[in-house]
Amino acid sequence: MELKDEVRSSFKRSHNLARKYYDCGDLSKARMEYLKCARFAEHLSELTPSKRKEFHERAEKFREIAEGLKAGDIKVYTNGIVPKEERKSSEPRTAEDPRGRKDRAKELILVEKPSLRFKDIAGLDSVKERIKEAIVYPFRYPDEYRYFGVRGGGGILLYGPPGCGKTMLAAAAAGECNAVFINIKISDIKDKYVGESEKKIKDVFNLARGYERAIIFFDEIDALAGERSGSQEGHERSLVNELLSQMDGLEAKGTEKRYLVLAATNRPWDVDIALRRAGRFDTTVFIPHPDRTARRKIFEIGLADKPCRVNVAELAAMTDGYASAEIIDICEKAAKIPLRERIKEGKPRREIVLADFERVIAERKTVLLGWYPKAVRELTGTEEAEMFQELIEAGEGYVSRG
Ligand SMILES: Nc1ncnc2c1ncn2[C@@H]1O[C@H](COP(=O)(O)OP(=O)(O)O)[C@@H](O)[C@H]1O
Numbered sequence: 575m576e577l578k579d580e581v582r583s584s585f586k587r588s589h590n591l592a593r594k595y596y597d598c599g600d601l602s603k604a605r606m607e608y609l610k611c612a613r614f615a616e617h618l619s620e621l622t623p624s625k626r627k628e629f630h631e632r633a634e635k636f637r638e639i640a641e642g643l644k645a646g647d648i649k650v651y652t653n654g655i656v657p658k659e660e661r662k663s664s665e666p667r668t669a670e671d672p673r674g675r676k677d678r679a680k681e682l683i684l685v686e687k688p689s690l691r692f693k694d695i696a697g698l699d700s701v702k703e704r705i706k707e708a709i710v711y712p713f714r715y716p717d718e719y720r721y722f723g724v725r726g727g728g729g730i731l732l733y734g735p736p737g738c739g740k741t742m743l744a745a746a747a748a749g750e751c752n753a754v755f756i757n758i759k760i761s762d763i764k765d766k767y768v769g770e771s772e773k774k775i776k777d778v779f780n781l782a783r784g785y786e787r788a789i790i791f792f793d794e795i796d797a798l799a800g801e802r803s804g805s806q807e808g809h810e811r812s813l814v815n816e817l818l819s820q821m822d823g824l825e826a827k828g829t830e831k832r833y834l835v836l837a838a839t840n841r842p843w844d845v846d847i848a849l850r851r852a853g854r855f856d857t858t859v860f861i862p863h864p865d866r867t868a869r870r871k872i873f874e875i876g877l878a879d880k881p882c883r884v885n886v887a888e889l890a891a892m893t894d895g896y897a898s899a900e901i902i903d904i905c906e907k908a909a910k911i912p913l914r915e916r917i918k919e920g921k922p923r924r925e926i927v928l929a930d931f932e933r934v935i936a937e938r939k940t941v942l943l944g945w946y947p948k949a950v951r952e953l954t955g956t957e958e959a960e961m962f963q964e965l966i967e968a969g970e971g972y973v974s975r976g
C-alpha cells in the first residue's frame with residue numbers, strides 16, 4: 575500500500591471511531607480520535623498537492639471539534655460503558671454539527687454503572703423488597719412478567735429525612751439490575767431561560783434510551799415546581815409537564831421495561847401536586863431514619879477500617895434518632911480524637927474507645943430533631959397527609975422530644 579493510502583485508511587478509522595465515541599458520550603476518547611483525524615488530514619494535505627488546501631481546512635475543522643470537546647467543559651461520564659447505538663433521527667446531533675457541540679458542552683449528565691448492591695445498605699428491608707418488586711424483578715425476569723401479564727415499573731418517589739439512604743438506594747437499585755444510573759439533581763438542570771430546562775430533561779431521557787437498561791434518578795424533585803409560596807409559574811408548569819410526557823414516552827416502549835424513573839425528596843410537601851397525582855409515580859416509598867439494628871450495621875460499616883473494639887450494639891443504643899449519614903460521620907469524628915492525641919500530644923493511644931464516642935455524640939445533635947417537626951407541621955392537615963402518613967408517624971417521637 576502506498577503511504578498515502580495508509581494515511582487515508584488510518585484517517586477513516588479514526589473518523590469512524592471519533593463519531594462512535596461521541597455517540598456513546600465518551601467525549602475524551604472522541605476528542606483523542608478527532609485530534610488524530612486532524613494530524614492525518616494535515617499529513618494528507620502534504621502528500622496530496624492537488625488537494626492541499628482542502629485537507630488543510632479539514633484538519634483545522636477537526637482541531638476545532640476536538641477543542642469543543644475538551645474535558646472540563648463537558649460533564650458526561652460513562653465509566654467506559656458503551657450504550658446501544660440508538661439515536662433519535664429527529665435529533666441529528668453529532669460533534670461535527672456546531673449546534674450539537676455547543677449543547678453537549680452545556681449538559682451536566684452523569685452516567686454511572688454502580689457496583690453498589692442492596693446488601694451494602696443497612697436496614698430498610700421492606701423498602702428494598704418494594705423496590706425489587708417494582709423494578710428489579712421486572713428487569714431480571716421480563717419473560718415471567720410478560721407471561722403473567724403483570725406490568726412492572728412505573729415511577730417511584732422516595733421521600734424521607736436527609737442522609738438516610740435515598741440516593742444510595744437508587745444507585746443500588748441500578749446496581750441490582752445491572753442498569754446504568756443517571757443521577758440528575760433538579761437544581762442542576764434548572765435554567766432561567768425558557769425552554770432550556772425542558773430541553774435538558776429531554777436530553778436526559780434521550781441519553782437513557784441509548785442504553786440497554788437505565789435508571790433515571792431525579793434528586794430534589796421538589797425543586798421542579800419551585801417554591802410553593804412562589805406560585806406556579808407557567809415556566810415551571812411546563813417543566814413538570816415535560817417530565818410527565820417523557821415518562822409516558824418511556825412507557826410506550828413495550829412491556830419489557832428497560833428504563834425506570836426514580837425520584838427523591840426531603841421536602842415531600844413541596845413536590846408538585848401534578849407529579850403526585852398524575853399516577854406516574856404510582857409507588858411512594860418512605861425512607862425512614864435507621865432503627866437500632868440498622869444503626870448497628872452502619873457502625874460496622876463506618877468502623878470497618880478503624881481500630882475499635884467497642885460493642886456496636888452499645889453504640890447503636892446511644893444513637894437513637896440519628897440519621898445514617900450522621901452515624902458514619904460520628905465514626906470519623908470519634909477516630910480523630912485518639913489520632914489527634916497521639917500526633918499532637920504524644921499519647922500512646924491505639925484505638926477508639928467508648929469515651930471518644932460519648933464525647934462526639936454529646937456534642938452533636940441530630941438534624942432530624944429539626945427536620946421531623948417541620949415535616950410534620952408542613953404535612954398535617956393537608957390533602958397529602960394521608961399519602962405521607964408514614965412520615966408523620968415516624969415523626970411523632972421527634973415532635974414530643976423537640
Ligand atoms: N441505610 C444506610 N446504610 C448505610 N449507609 C448509609 C445509609 N443511609 C445513608 N448512609 C450513608 O450516608 C450517606 C448519605 O446517604 P444518602 O443516600 O445520600 O442520603 P439521602 O439521599 O437520603 O439524603 C451515604 O453515602 C452513606 O455513607
Ligand SMILES: [Mg+2]
Nearest residue numbers: 740741793838
Ligand atoms: Mg440524596
